[in-house]
Amino acid sequence: MIKVLLCGCSGKMGGSVISLANESEDIKIVAGVDTVIKSFAFPVFSDFSGISVPVDVVLDFSNSSAVYGVLDFARKKNIPAIIATTGHSEQQIADIKAAAKDIPIFFTANMSLGINVLCALAKQAANILGGDFDIEIVEKHHNRKLDAPSGTALMLANELNSVFEDTYSYEYDRHSKRRMRPKNEIGIHSVRGGTIVGEHEVIFAGHEEVITLSHSAQSKGVFAAGALAAVRFIVNAEPGLYDMNDIISKQ
Numbered sequence: 001m002i003k004v005l006l007c008g009c010s011g012k013m014g015g016s017v018i019s020l021a022n023e024s025e026d027i028k029i030v031a032g033v034d035t036v037i038k039s040f041a042f043p044v045f046s047d048f049s050g051i052s053v054p055v056d057v058v059l060d061f062s063n064s065s066a067v068y069g070v071l072d073f074a075r076k077k078n079i080p081a082i083i084a085t086t087g088h089s090e091q092q093i094a095d096i097k098a099a100a101k102d103i104p105i106f107f108t109a110n111m112s113l114g115i116n117v118l119c120a121l122a123k124q125a126a127n128i129l130g131g132d133f134d135i136e137i138v139e140k141h142h143n144r145k146l147d148a149p150s151g152t153a154l155m156l157a158n159e160l161n162s163v164f165e166d167t168y169s170y171e172y173d174r175h176s177k178r179r180m181r182p183k184n185e186i187g188i189h190s191v192r193g194g195t196i197v198g199e200h201e202v203i204f205a206g207h208e209e210v211i212t213l214s215h216s217a218q219s220k221g222v223f224a225a226g227a228l229a230a231v232r233f234i235v236n237a238e239p240g241l242y243d244m245n246d247i248i249s250k251q
């Protein structure tokens, strides 16, 4: 049985992970960390100090402000960490990458298999189309989401930018500048409303033709399933930085 400490256990993703883990035969949530203490079948702590429960993996679906607590705890216990939270600063991302030199870290803004396939297809399209097509990314999420653009939109933009050797800049929502669109740019646009789970569109707009690749997550269960797959993957991994591509390439 893999023993998991779930940071953000009182949140929406936390609930989804707990339900799926309860149905699984090999993963058990043995403790939680959350600033909001709710009653669960496992003990919940308000921070990482004083957690005495034996743990194999830390899984974080909380808030970017929790990242140093997650990393310090995982380092001290010498166990892997899965960081599924989004909205980290550049410094926090650099620190996550640095910690991966000591412990295994699984870090992805999107745990769904489908979005990672979308990402691979979009990169393939960018490779074929080159700089001739303008790239715009549109993401839509529920009205309770805190960060914008979504971590997934940034992940897609970064992967597409890598095709062009990171020479493209990002333009967010296009309201602040009045000018024609330059070629070496990726537009990123956020929509927030209702209960939308998560939608991402990558638009390649060329001369008199448009290609749109899209993914729609229909429940949070897809992210929870990906998180449990990440738990199984990382529990015996060597120190290093991993993401969904490491799971996909094993399938």
Ligand SMILES: NC(=O)c1ccc[n+]([C@@H]2O[C@H](COP(=O)([O-])OP(=O)(O)OC[C@H]3O[C@@H](n4cnc5c(N)ncnc54)[C@H](O)[C@@H]3O)[C@@H](O)[C@H]2O)c1
Binding pocket: 007, 008, 009, 010, 011, 012, 013, 014, 033, 034, 035, 036, 061, 062, 063, 064, 065, 066, 083, 084, 085, 086, 087, 108, 109, 110, 111, 112, 151, 223
């Ligand atoms: N990687 C993915 O596939 C994926 C998928 C969905 C959501 N997310 C991300 O996961 C995070 C959580 O999403 P959610 O929809 O469950 O949000 P949520 O607001 O419902 O839950 C977040 C939980 O974290 C707790 N929290 C906040 N700050 C904390 C801290 N410093 N320490 C401990 N707990 C803290 C909150 O009290 C809350 O219970 C967000 O960053 C979201 O973007 C990632």
